[in-house]
Amino acid sequence: xxxxxxxxxxxxxxxxxxxxxxxxxxxxxxxxxxxxxxxxxxxxxxxxxxxxxxxxxxxxxxxxxxxxxxxxxxxxxxxxxxxxxxxxxxxxxxxxxxxxxxxxxxxxxxxxxxxxxxxxxxxxxxxxxxxxxxxxxxxxxxxxxxxxxxxxxxxxxxxxxxxxxxxxxxxxxxxxxxxxxxxxxxxxxxxxxxxxxxxxxxxxxxxxxxxxxxxxxxxxxxxxxxxxxxxxxxxxxxxxxxxxxxxxxxxxxxxxxxxxxxxxxxxxxxxxxxxxxxxxxxxxxxxxxxxxxxxxxxxxxxxxxxxxxxxxxxxxxxxxxxxxxxxxxxxxxxxxxxxxxxxxxxxxxxxxxxxxxxxxxxxxxxxxxxxxxxxxxxxxxxxxxxxxxxxxxxxxxxxxxxxxxxxxxxxxxxxxxxxxxxxxxxxxxxxxxxxxxxxxxxxxxxxxxxxxxxxxxxxxxxxxxxxxxxxxxxxxxxxxxxxxxxxxxxxxxxxxxx
Numbered sequence: 001x002x003x004x005x006x007x008x009x010x011x012x013x014x015x016x017x018x019x020x021x022x023x024x025x026x027x028x029x030x031x032x033x034x035x036x037x038x039x040x041x042x043x044x045x046x047x048x049x050x051x052x053x054x055x056x057x058x059x060x061x062x063x064x065x066x067x068x069x070x071x072x073x074x075x076x077x078x079x080x081x082x083x084x085x086x087x088x089x090x091x092x093x094x095x096x097x098x099x100x101x102x103x104x105x106x107x108x109x110x111x112x113x114x115x116x117x118x119x120x121x122x123x124x125x126x127x128x129x130x131x132x133x134x135x136x137x138x139x140x141x142x143x144x145x146x147x148x149x150x151x152x153x154x155x156x157x158x159x160x161x162x163x164x165x166x167x168x169x170x171x172x173x174x175x176x177x178x179x180x181x182x183x184x185x186x187x188x189x190x191x192x193x194x195x196x197x198x199x200x201x202x203x204x205x206x207x208x209x210x211x212x213x214x215x216x217x218x219x220x221x222x223x224x225x226x227x228x229x230x231x232x233x234x235x236x237x238x239x240x241x242x243x244x245x246x247x248x249x250x251x252x253x254x255x256x257x258x259x260x261x262x263x264x265x266x267x268x269x270x271x272x273x274x275x276x277x278x279x280x281x282x283x284x285x286x287x288x289x290x291x292x293x294x295x296x297x298x299x300x301x302x303x304x305x306x307x308x309x310x311x312x313x314x315x316x317x318x319x320x321x322x323x324x325x326x327x328x329x330x331x332x333x334x335x336x337x338x339x340x341x342x343x344x345x346x347x348x349x350x351x352x353x354x355x356x357x358x359x360x361x362x363x364x365x366x367x368x369x370x371x372x373x374x375x376x377x378x379x380x381x382x383x384x385x386x387x388x389x390x391x392x393x394x395x396x397x398x399x400x401x402x403x404x405x406x407x408x409x410x411x412x413x414x415x416x417x418x419x420x421x422x423x424x425x426x427x428x429x430x431x432x433x434x435x436x437x438x439x440x441x442x443x444x445x446x447x448x449x450x451x452x453x454x455x456x457x458x459x460x461x462x463x464x465x466x467x468x469x470x471x472x473x474x475x476x477x478x479x480x481x482x483x484x485x486x487x488x489x490x491x492x493x494x495x496x497x498x
Contacts, residue, residue, distance in 0.1 A: 019113065019115070019217040020217070020272050020274050020325070021218050021220075021269060021272060021273040021274070022110070022218075022219045022220070022274045022276070022348070023210075023219075023222060023260060023273060023274070023276070024075075024221050024222065024276045024344075025224070025257055025275065025278075026072075026075070026221065026222065026223040026224065026278060026279070026280060027224055027226060027227065027253055027277075027279040027280070028122060028158065028223065028224060028225060028227060028228040029227055029228045029229075029280070029281065029282075029283060029284055029309055030226075030227050030250065030253065030279035030301075030319070030320070031282045031283025031300075031303070031308075031309075031315065032282065032301075032302050032303050032305060032318050032319055033283070033299075033301055033302055033303035033304075034227075034250050034279075034283060034301050035048045035049065037049040037052040037053075037322075038057075038303065038320050040250075040299065041290065041297065041299050042241060042242050042243040042247050042288065042290040043240075043241035043243055043247040043250060043251055043299070045250065045251070045253075046254065046258075047254045047255070047258035048254050048277060048322070050261065051257070051275060051277055051322045051324045052332070053331060053332050054324045054331050054332075055275075055322055055324030055325065055331065055333070056322070056323050056329050056330065056333045056335055056371060057321070057322050057333070057334050057335070058320075058321040058323075058334075058336075058337065058339055058370075059335070059336050060318070060335075060336050060338045060339070061278065061318070061319055061320070061321030061338075061339050061340070061341075062317045062318055062339070062340045062341070062384060062396075063278075063279065063280055063281045063282075063317045063319050063340075063341055064080055064081065064317075064340060064341055064363075064387070065080075065081060065082075065281065065317065065386075065387045065388075065389075066281050066282060066309060066312065066316030066317045066386070066387065066388050066389055066409070067089070067090050067281055067309065067388075067389045068122075068228075068280045068281060069081070069086070069089075069090035069124050069125060070090070070387065071341060072124060072125055072223065072280060073086075073099060073125060074340070074341055074342045074363070075106070075280075075341040075342070075344060076099065076105050076107070076125075076146065076221075076345075077099060077103055077104075077105055077106070077342075077345070077361070078106070078342045078343070078344070078345030078346060078360065079103075079342065079360075079361065079363050079364070080342065080362075080363050080387065080492075081387075082387050082393075083362070083490065084098055086098055087391050088389065088390050088391030089390075089391075090124070090389075091124060091126045093155075093160060093161060093164050094132045094133070096127065096128050096130055096131065096133070097125060097126040097127055097128060097129070097142060097145075097146075098125050098126045099125060099126075099146045101141040101146060103146070103360065104356065104357050104359075104360035104361070105146050105147045105345070106147070106219075106221075106344060106345050107119070107146065107147030107148050108147035109345060109349060109354070110147075110348070111147055111149070113354075115216075115217045115218055115219045116149055116150075116216055116217070117147055117148050117149045117218070117219045117220075117221075118149060118150040118151070118209050118213075118218065118219070118220050118221070119150070119152075119153070119221045119222075119223070120150075120151070120153055120202060120206045120209060120220065120221075120222055121153040121154075121202055121221075121222050121224050121225065122153055122154050122156075122157065122158065122223045122224065122225050122228075123142075123143060123153055123154065123156070123168070123223075124154075124155075125143075125146075127141075127155060127171075128140065128141065128142070129141065134181075134182070135164075135166075135168065135172060135182045136172075136173065136176060136180060136181050136183075137172060138170075138171045139171050139172065140171055142168075142170075143170070143171075144170055144171060150170065150209065151168065151169070151171075152168070152169050152170075152174070152202075152205050152209075153167060153168065153202060154168070154193070154198070154225060155168045157228060158195065158198070158225040158228040158230070159230060162192060163183045163188055165188075165192050165193055165195070166191050166192060166193055167193055167201070173191060174191070175190070175191050176191060195230065195232040196232045196235065197234060198232070199224065199225060199226055199233075199234065199255075199256055200234055202224065202225070203256045203259045203260075206220065206222055206260060207259055207260070207263045210260070210263055210264070210267070211263065211267065214267045223280070224253060226249050226250070226252055226253035227249040227250055227253055227283075229284065231248075231249045232245075232249070233245060233248040233249045233251070233252045234252060237249075237251055237252040237255065242290050242291040242292060243289070243290055243291070243299050244288070244289070244291075246288045246299075247288065247299065260275070261275070270326060271326045272326075273326075274324070275323070275324045275325075276321075276322070276323050276344075277320070277321070277322040278320060278321045278322070278341065279319040279320060281309050281310070281316060281317060281319065282301070282302050282307070282311075282315045282316045282318065282319065283308060283309060284301070284308060284309045285301055285308070286300070286301075286302075286308055287299065287300055287301075288300075302314075302315035302318075303315075304462075305318055305462065305463065305464075306463050306464045306465070307408055307464075310389035310390075310409070310410045310411075311388055311389075311409050311410050312386060312387075312388040312392045312393075312394050312403055312405075312408060312409035313408060313409075313464055314458070314462070314463075316386075316388060316409070317387075321339065323371050325371070325372075328371075329371060329372065329373075330373055333373060335370050337367065337370040337379065337380060338379055338380075338381055338384060338396065339365075339367045339381070340363075340365075340381065340384050342361075342365075343364050343366070343380075343381075345360070345361040346361050346364035346366045346367075346493070347365075347366050347367050347368050347371070349361070349366075350366040350368050351368060361493070362490060362491035362492065362493060363385070363491065363492045363493060364493060365380050365381045367380055379398065382482075383396060383397035383482055383483075383492065384396045384397075385483065385486055385492065386401075388409025389409065389410060390409050390410060390411060391409075392404065392407070392409030393483060393487075395479050395482060395483040395486070396458070397479060399457050399458055399460075400455065400456070400457055400458070401455070401464070402453055402455050402469075402476060402480060403453065403455075403456075404483070405453075405454070406452045406454060451480075453469040454467050455467060455468045455469040455472055455475060455476055455479075456468065
């Protein structure tokens with residue numbers, strides 16, 4: 001009998017080890033240089049630093065886009081968002097769900113493996129199937145339809161219009177009563193979330209959800225509203241740093257990370273939980289003054305990289321990326337492997353030993369060997385495509401980065417003209433209700449007949465100062481052809497033979 005019980009216990013322990021809990025903490029607009037462990041000055045981030053000390057820190061990690069909606073799409077689907085009808089910018093409040101509810105996603109992978117799945121935080125991936133959905137009533141499809149058993153958080157961005165500054169629980173505004181209009185001023189006044197208290201409320205909900213599901217394998221996607229403008233740190237965090245509201249808001253984010261880590265410790269879940277910490281794109285300010293420095297040596301949210309949020313340069317999409325996996329990841333380790341958020345779907349599929357459908361995760365590579373420091377052939381990714389807010393493209397292969405066009409990709413005339421003419425994405429066929437693709441050529445800030453390129457060697461020129469396009473025509477041709485191949489083929493990863 002004792003032997004039988006031992007065998008059963010061994011099997012249960014083995015089963016738990018194969019299905020570690022997974023938490024992805026996804027900051028909003030937090031730059032590569034905003035953690036102490038990545039060189040932040042003016043404030044400390046002890047909880048984020050603790051994760052790095054206990055796990056692996058990547059120094060060449062990238063968001064799929066330089067702005068939020070497309071990065072979130074890429075993380076959850078393993079696919080670049082420019083392959084959808086949204087060719088630039090971010091989703092506006094009236095826009096439908098960007099993720100096809102039939103598409104295989106990261107939360108669906110976890111559900112397939114017997115996990116409970118939750119999303120707590122900023123959604124900003126659209127709702128329903130039509131424009132101007134009424135959130136007074138349940139709206140589908142939404143987070144539940146793309147694989148999350150539970151959703152709670154702001155439906156759009158931290159800076160949304162007052163009617164959308166609410167919390168949504170699953171598929172409707174939290175607290176709204178039958179027959180109420182969510183745009184009624186009286187209803188808005190009653191339901192409007194407090195911006196300074198948003199981080200606290202989301203943290204409480206995340207802790208509650210983890211506690212509720214502590215006895216089963218769970219996957220939590222936790223996209224915070226920090227540190228997207230407006231900068232609204234709660235009163236107890238104000239004045240905690242020497243960098244004003246910006247640093248205080250980062251400090252509040254670090255506190256929220258600490259709440260998750262403390263909860264895992266309290267529930268004795270830390271040893272069987274993977275925690276991934278990253279950001280959806282680069283930071284917004286170029287510099288932030290440090291009190292008492294007389295304007296010298298300011299805090300640099302994006303370290304010394306060129307550009308900032310929304311741009312095609314490194315600061316737009318190079319982000320912090322930390323993984324803690326006790327017993328699997330070597331503590332206080334660092335990797336210079338080039339990775340992208342789209343890689344998470346293929347990575348966890350590899351962990352579970354499951355094969356992804358060929359119509360899923362088209363831009364996702366398995367980076368598990370890099371995370372676990374196992375022998376592998378570098379580079380893992382053949383190349384990585386970068387995308388700016390205006391729809392500008394770049395491609396990175398090895399040390400080389402090719403940019404289509406001669407601007408920073410933020411607010412160029414060509415893309416803004418296309419955006420204004422469209423009246424805001426998407427265009428709907430009035431007869432069929434079908435979402436129509438915008439004219440791809442009109443969105444791209446690039447003249448195919450008279451191409452202008454920027455080419456940088458990031459190994460020798462990480463700040464992208466020396467444009468080598470004219471002196472390296474063969475490299476330009478190689479990368480331009482590869483980028484066009486990726487766009488036309490519908491994927492950047494090879495098909496899996498079955």
